Amino acid sequence: MAGELTRMSAAGIAAAIAAGEVSALEVTDAHLARIGEVDPQVHAFLHVAADEARRAARAVDERRAAGEALGPLAGVPLALKDVFTTTDMPTTCGSAILAGWQPPYDATITGRLRQAGVVILGKTNMDEFAMGSSTESSAFGPSHNPWDLTRVPGGSSGGSAAAVAAFQAPLAIGTDTGGSIRQPAAVCGLVGVKPTYGGSSRYGLVAFASSLDTPGPLARTVLDAALLHEVISGHDPCDATSVDAPVPPVVAAARQADVSGLTIGVVPELAGEGYQSGVLARFAEAVELLESLGAKVVEVSCPHFSYALPAYYLIAPSECSSNLARFDAMRYGLRVGDDGSASAEEVMSLTRARGFGAEVKRRIMLGTYALSSGYYDAYYGKAQQVRTLITRDFEAAFEQVDVLVSPTTPTTAFPIGERVDDPMAMYLADLCTIPSNLAGNAALSVPCGLAPEDSLPVGLQIMAPVLADDRAYRVGAAVEAALDTRRGHPLLDDAKGLA
Amino acid sequence: MPIARDDVAHLARLSRLALADEELDHLAAQLDVIISAVARVQEVAAEGIPPTSHAVPLVNVFRDDVVVPCLGAEKALDQAPAVEQQRFRVPRILAED
Numbered sequence: 001m002a003g004e005l006t007r008m009s010a011a012g013i014a015a016a017i018a019a020g021e022v023s024a025l026e027v028t029d030a031h032l033a034r035i036g037e038v039d040p041q042v043h044a045f046l047h048v049a050a051d052e053a054r055r056a057a058r059a060v061d062e063r064r065a066a067g068e069a070l071g072p073l074a075g076v077p078l079a080l081k082d083v084f085t086t087t088d089m090p091t092t093c094g095s096a097i098l099a100g101w102q103p104p105y106d107a108t109i110t111g112r113l114r115q116a117g118v119v120i121l122g123k124t125n126m127d128e129f130a131m132g133s134s135t136e137s138s139a140f141g142p143s144h145n146p147w148d149l150t151r152v153p154g155g156s157s158g159g160s161a162a163a164v165a166a167f168q169a170p171l172a173i174g175t176d177t178g179g180s181i182r183q184p185a186a187v188c189g190l191v192g193v194k195p196t197y198g199g200s201s202r203y204g205l206v207a208f209a210s211s212l213d214t215p216g217p218l219a220r221t222v223l224d225a226a227l228l229h230e231v232i233s234g235h236d237p238c239d240a241t242s243v244d245a246p247v248p249p250v251v252a253a254a255r256q257a258d259v260s261g262l263t264i265g266v267v268p269e270l271a272g273e274g275y276q277s278g279v280l281a282r283f284a285e286a287v288e289l290l291e292s293l294g295a296k297v298v299e300v301s302c303p304h305f306s307y308a309l310p311a312y313y314l315i316a317p318s319e320c321s322s323n324l325a326r327f328d329a330m331r332y333g334l335r336v337g338d339d340g341s342a343s344a345e346e347v348m349s350l351t352r353a354r355g356f357g358a359e360v361k362r363r364i365m366l367g368t369y370a371l372s373s374g375y376y377d378a379y380y381g382k383a384q385q386v387r388t389l390i391t392r393d394f395e396a397a398f399e400q401v402d403v404l405v406s407p408t409t410p411t412t413a414f415p416i417g418e419r420v421d422d423p424m425a426m427y428l429a430d431l432c433t434i435p436s437n438l439a440g441n442a443a444l445s446v447p448c449g450l451a452p453e454d455s456l457p458v459g460l461q462i463m464a465p466v467l468a469d470d471r472a473y474r475v476g477a478a479v480e481a482a483l484d485t486r487r488g489h490p491l492l493d494d495a496k497g498l499a
Numbered sequence: 500m501p502i503a504r505d506d507v508a509h510l511a512r513l514s515r516l517a518l519a520d521e522e523l524d525h526l527a528a529q530l531d532v533i534i535s536a537v538a539r540v541q542e543v544a545a546e547g548i549p550p551t552s553h554a555v556p557l558v559n560v561f562r563d564d565v566v567v568p569c570l571g572a573e574k575a576l577d578q579a580p581a582v583e584q585q586r587f588r589v590p591r592i593l594a595e596d
Contacts, residue, residue, distance in 0.1 A: 440554025
């Protein structure tokens with residue numbers, strides 16, 4: 001039974017708990033056992049909170065026994081990216097500067113998960129301060145892709161993705177600033193969603209680039225992602241950028257799973273040179289599939305998307321250089337060199353040099369450069385104008401089509417170590433995902449098969465207008481259903497890294 | 500325009516990063532590559548295009564003016580690297596002379 005429990009969907013687990021077929025505690029124990037068994041190889045978790053998880057599971061069982069109505073994910077275990085504050089677990093953001101930090105408050109998302117009876121199993125590994133596409137910039141070592149342990153699970157939410165793909169949790173929360181949910185979802189064969197910016201609260205999410213950071217779900221099915229999306233979403237007065245609008249009906253859309261009557265746009269700028277042949281082949285098949293399911297497919301050019309990557313690597317580092325100024329060694333976190341004679345500024349500089357890893361330093365300095373006088377207009381200012389042009393490209397496209405599609409990533413999971421010392425090669429992993437961060441619209445990645453040359457998962461990205469997140473779910477669920485039927489078994493059954 | 504090593508040292512100082520020489524050499528080469536790549540934004544014709552600082556614009560977000568509890572001193576100081584007399588103890592902030 002324990003093995004079966006870890007293979008179940010979140011929806012299936014919640015139904016079984018509600019029906020009294022299994023207790024939340026049994027479900028949690030099964031997942032903790034799985035973590036004990038495979039995490040030494042996968043390294044998805046930075047912290048496993050077994051006692052706290054069991055306590056939360058018991059509370060759900062008690063509520064059920066008392067006849068209380070349970071929410072749609074009550075008793076379902078979840079892996080939380082270590083960038084959200086938690087009062088009962090450390091929050092490190094994958095950085096030595098925050099090693100062991102115990103936050104004094106819960107993030108809004110942490111609180112909403114607890115309220116919903118979701119059982120938080122622990123905190124997952126990530127690229128340091130969410131800067132990276134592989135988890136290799138974590139100060140605590142990389143996570144491994146359950147499809148092939150010698151490869152990266154993507155990033156920055158790579159630990160969250162690896163945990164779900166390795167059946168250590170049916171659900172995970174990640175954050176997406178330039179693709180950090182969708183890219184790991186794609187390379188691990190999962191569903192990952194970047195909601196509309198402001199649709200999910202940033203309160204208690206340690207900031208990287210505030211105008212781009214978006215929390216969202218990772219799951220093995222589109223419906224599971226939708227259930228989690230609804231639990232975490234909605235207006236939060238603690239986040240001034242939170243959108244005060246109804247949550248898009250993503251669960252209903254995931255159940256609808258029908259594309260008939262929709263017009264789908266293929267973006268020619270997000271394909272071609274630099275894309276792996278198997279990725280393009282699977283993408284082309286997915287587009288044909290959508291057509292066969294009753295969608296109308298057209299090509300829609302978004303000319304400024306070609307400039308999204310350079311614009312992003314000016315805007316995100318600029319915001320990062322400002323946000324990470326808070327790590328000053330004064331109020332919390334690491335302090336180095338405080339020998340009684342060193343000045344505050346010297347202590348600050350020594351601490352930051354020791355506490356931050358190479359990628360974070362690169363981005364802080366790049367952002368400092370882009371914002372410095374004399375360069376501001378040519379770099380940061382220009383990038384902000386390009387951001388407007390990219391948003392306009394989306395707006396024009398969505399006048400013609402309901403959703404846009406592209407590959408989620410140009411390649412499948414790459415080998416650990418391959419891009420560590422080549423930042424530009426690493427940045428290319430976010431080529432297709434960045435435009436939606438700059439424009440703030442919703443985007444979902446759903447598996448669309450394995451690349452023939454390496455038998456690794458390929459993701460289809462579905463981009464929907466701002467606050468029309470449900471459209472991406474509707475299309476994603478249709479693709480998932482058709483491919484599952486064709487294949488005859490869930491995609492993750494083919495993952496052999498842990499076999 | 501390539502970025503000089505002195506410029507990188509200056510950036511490190513502005514960024515409050517006490518970097519060793521070999522780290523500066525390594526970063527200077529990498530930043531040069533990255534900056535020439537991101538400089539591509541300058542190719543875009545964008546005259547008269549307003550900048551976007553935020554994807555979903557919101558203006559004047561206020562909350563009700565209600566007093567709510569805040570962190571107590573004990574909790575606020577709990578993770579501090581050094582505490583003295585219920586305050587954050589920091590290194591000297593003034594020059595010696």
